[in-house]
Amino acid sequence: xxxxVVITGLGVVAPNGVGVPEFxxxxxxxxxxxxxxxxxxxxxFSCQVGGVPIISEDKKREYFTELQLRNFNSxxxxxxxxxxxxxxxxxxxxxxKNDEQALWDLGIVFGVxxxxxxKFRESIYKLDDKKVRxxxxxxxxxxxxxxxxxxxSGMIGAGNSVTTNSAACATGTEAILMGYDRIVxxxxxxxxxxxxxxxxxxxxxxxxxxKVITYKHNDEPTKASRPLSATASGFVPGSGAGAxxxxxxxxxxxRGATIYAEVLGGSVNSGGQRNDGSMTAPNSQAVKRCISEAxxxxxxxxxxxxxxxxxxxxxVKDPLEIENWCEALGRRGTNFPFINxxxxxxxxxxxxxxxxxxxxxxxxxxxxxxxxxVNCEDLHPEITKLIDTECIPLSCIKAxxxxxxxxxxxxxxxxxxxxxxxx
Amino acid sequence: MTSEEIFTQLSPIITLYLPEDVTKDQxxxxxxxxxxxxxxxxxxxxxxxxxxxAFDIEFANEDMEKMRTVADAIQIIQKKLESK
Numbered sequence: 193x194x195x196x197v198v199i200t201g202l203g204v205v206a207p208n209g210v211g212v213p214e215f216x217x218x219x220x221x222x223x224x225x226x227x228x229x230x231x232x233x234x235x236x237f238s239c240q241v242g243g244v245p246i247i248s249e250d251k252k253r254e255y256f257t258e259l260q261l262r263n264f265n266s267x268x269x270x271x272x273x274x275x276x277x278x279x280x281x282x283x284x285x286x287x288x289k290n291d292e293q294a295l296w297d298l299g300i301v302f303g304v305x306x307x308x309x310x311k312f313r314e315s316i317y318k319l320d321d322k323k324v325r326x327x328x329x330x331x332x333x334x335x336x337x338x339x340x341x342x343x344x345s346g347m348i349g350a351g352n353s354v355t356t357n358s359a360a361c362a363t364g365t366e367a368i369l370m371g372y373d374r375i376v377x378x379x380x381x382x383x384x385x386x387x388x389x390x391x392x393x394x395x396x397x398x399x400x401x402x403k404v405i406t407y408k409h410n411d412e413p414t415k416a417s418r419p420l421s422a423t424a425s426g427f428v429p430g431s432g433a434g435a436x437x438x439x440x441x442x443x444x445x446x447r448g449a450t451i452y453a454e455v456l457g458g459s460v461n462s463g464g465q466r467n468d469g470s471m472t473a474p475n476s477q478a479v480k481r482c483i484s485e486a487x488x489x490x491x492x493x494x495x496x497x498x499x500x501x502x503x504x505x506x507x508v509k510d511p512l513e514i515e516n517w518c519e520a521l522g523r524r525g526t527n528f529p530f531i532n533x534x535x536x537x538x539x540x541x542x543x544x545x546x547x548x549x550x551x552x553x554x555x556x557x558x559x560x561x562x563x564x565x566v567n568c569e570d571l572h573p574e575i576t577k578l579i580d581t582e583c584i585p586l587s588c589i590k591a592x593x594x595x596x597x598x599x600x601x602x603x604x605x606x607x608x609x610x611x612x613x614x615x
Numbered sequence: 616m617t618s619e620e621i622f623t624q625l626s627p628i629i630t631l632y633l634p635e636d637v638t639k640d641q642x643x644x645x646x647x648x649x650x651x652x653x654x655x656x657x658x659x660x661x662x663x664x665x666x667x668x669a670f671d672i673e674f675a676n677e678d679m680e681k682m683r684t685v686a687d688a689i690q691i692i693q694k695k696l697e698s699k
Contacts, residue, residue, distance in 0.1 A: 259631060262661075290636075328664050329657040 197375045198615065200449040201283025201437030203275035203386070204551045207243030207430055207538045210251070211278060216555050220588050222564040224414035224537050226428055235393050237400045238407035241416045243430030243539030244391045245271060255347075263330040266308035271433035271544065272340035272388030273347065276302060279384060280348060283437035284449055288349025299352030299380045301370045302341040302435070303363035303387035305543035308334035309394045340388055352380040360602030361503070362460070363387045364434060364546025368610050369458045371438045381443045386435030389544030396429040404472075404507060405429055417540075419504040419533035420514075420575055420584060421568040427505040430539025434547030436554065451615040452554050456595075457489030458610035469605040473509070476516050479607055483520035483599060486609040492595060494521030497529045499562060499591070501553040501598040504533035505540050511574035513601075518578050528579040530591060536566045546600040546608065557593045557614045564588045616696055621670075621689045628665045629685070632658045644686045662688075670696060 202212050207225025209215030218225070225243045232240040247270065252261060255274050264270075280287070288295050311334040318326045333339055338356040345354040353374060359366045364387035371383030389395075399405045406426035409416035417428040444451050461482045463475020487494060500517060504510050517531070518524040534549045535541075541548050556562055564587045571581060592614075599609040622644070630639040634653045641652065648654050648662070659682070663674050666688065672695035674682075682688050 257635075259658075262631070325660070326664060328661045330661070 195376050195378060196441035197372050197438050197455045198441050198444050199436050199452045199455065199554060200439045200444050201279040201285070202452065202551050202554060203278030203282060203435040204433070204548055205245045205247070205271040205275045206432040206541070206548050207245050210245050210247060210274070212282065212555070215551070216559070219534070219537065219552050219555065219563040220561060222537060222566045222588065224566065226413045226416055226430070226539050228410065228413050231393055232396070237393065237397070238403070239400050239405040239429065240410040241413040241428055242391060242396065243428060243432070243541065245432050247274070263328060264334070265311040265314060266334040266339065266390070267310070267392070267431065268304055268307055268388045268390035269334060269340045269343055271431065272302055272386065273343050275386055275388070275433040275435040276344045276384055277347060279386070279435040279437045283439070284447070285382065285437065287347060292349070294349050294351030296351040297381035298348065298350050298384070299371070299374060300341050300344055300350050300354045300384045301357055301367045302344060302384070303357040303359070303367040303543055304337055304340060305358060305360060305363060306390060306395065307337050307339045309390055310392060311335050313394055344384065348384070350384070358543070359606045359608065360604055361540070361542055361545055362600040362602035362606045362608040363543040364548065364550060365598055365600040365608035365610055366460050367547060368436065368438070368455065368550060369460055369608060372455045372458065375438055375440050381440050383438045384435060385438055385547070386433060387543050387547040388433035389431045389542040391429070391431030399429060406506070415567055417506050417536045418567040419502070419506040419536050420510055420565060420571055421506070422570045422572045424506040424510060424572070426507055427535065428539035430535070430541040432538065432541045432544045432548050434544065434549070434551040436547070436551065452558050453615050454613045456492065456611045456613050457486060458608065459485035459489060460608045461485070462607065463605040465605045471605070472603055474601045474607065475605055476512065478605065479516045479601060480520040482607040482609045483517070483597070486597070486611050490611040492611065494523055496595050497521055497597050499529055499556065499593040499596045500531040501549050501596065502531050502533045503599055503601045505535055511572055514575050514578050524578055526580040526582065528583045530562045530583055530585065532563055532565045532585065536568070546598070550598050550610065553596050553598050553612060557596055557612065560590060560592050562589050562591045562593070616693065618689050618693060621692050622685070624669055625666065625685070625688060625692070628662060628669060632662055642685060644684070646685050647683055648685070666692065672696065672699070
């Protein structure tokens with residue numbers, strides 16, 4: 193029989209909250225983590241705001257040794273390790289001791305878009321200065337894509353599959369489904385799934401050049417990210433990491449672990465950059481197929497969905513996303529489920545977004561609330577034509593969420609959709 | 616610079632790279648850096664870079680190959696300092 197998969201641990205490092213308790217409070221209140229970024233101003237960026245988690249030097253030392261922090265310059269690995277280790281501890285699982293065997297049944301899927309871009313930049317300067325030997329031993333492990341999984345694995349002693357996936361902004365949601373598949377197939381018992389997104393000008397520059405990030409709110413950072421709004425003018429770049437411990441129901445019950453929710457299933461696909469799909473735009477047919485296939489795998493109907501954690505980045509594509517949800521679920525108007533977008537508070541955490549937003553989804557189910565949609569008092573008229581304004585709470589509301597859907601869509605025309613059920 | 620003086624300057628550099636279960640008191644002249652002090656071999660290149668900065672010298676690839684023990688390191692450093 194197919195194994196059932198549950199979530200037993202959560203971890204998060206987000207621009208508006210580091211660690212689950214702080215993040216939970218922030219999303220309830222609608223607290224923004226978006227701030228003015230002087231570095232972007234100095235470099236002449238059009239967009240000078242961003243979402244960056246605030247982490248003290250002391251906090252870093254709770255997770256890393258002095259030696260690990262020596263010549264360390266990869267904030268993606270920093271966020272990923274902190275979120276991953278928080279999820280492990282939250283699940284009540286201990287790392288293997290140095291002289292013990294590896295945890296053969298525990299694996300890691302931790303996704304990224306890039307790793308250690310700042311470290312890479314530093315290395316390139318040394319290389320071009322003919323000082324290749326000055327790179328030492330730290331350049332490779334911080335700039336390899338799987339760096340974050342490798343750091344986590346070393347700290348935990350993971351002995352099952354340890355890997356990194358990459359599917360642009362769908363990375364985090366895809367990671368959850370990859371871990372889910374491995375447990376369903378009986379190849380692992382526990383999978384630490386997550387993703388991390390780096391910050392800084394060298395990551396965000398390309399998006400600034402593409403004019404997909406907003407330049408209109410440099411003087412009012414907390415108002416800059418406006419998903420679902422008529423005045424949405426591009427996304428705000430963000431960063432951070434989310435993580436969850438997935439585990440077979442059998443194992444979780446045996447350990448007496450706290451079960452936050454069940455992963456009922458999901459789907460990952462691509463629009464092949466055909467029809468209205470392209471490198472940067474989604475093929476709507478593929479988006480709808482992805483959602484329908486996720487419902488089918490979870491053995492639920494569109495009418496069962498209580499809440500959607502949208503991708504909703506605050507670009508011109510938000511109305512199209514809503515239309516796709518309406519068609520895939522067969523629901524519209526007052527019959528549409530609750531929907532919100534975390535990106536209004538955090539910005540778009542890119543590769544980190546799917547997992548940070550999935551953590552916010554589980555927290556809302558667990559604590560029976562829907563966090564407020566901020567910065568969309570002026571809802572887009574194309575959106576209000578499709579769904580009732582009641583479905584888009586502007587302040588925090590109490591709500592019992594039994595079934596939640598999280599979807600992410602990424603460059604390359606890739607999609608991922610996962611379905612959670614409250615325990 | 617005497618070998619004692621070099622040891623005094625070298626010891627804190629090595630200490631930084633010791634694993635948690637090895638203490639700085641265990642650093643002796645004849646200690647093998649990887650086999651006895653349990654330093655991750657990948658970190659030998661970092662120790663060399665720190666030594667180069669501290670003593671303002673530069674190691675050749677051949678010097679690095681010869682550096683097995685604390686005493687080897689001191690000998691290489693001493694030679695480099697003399698030929699400066």
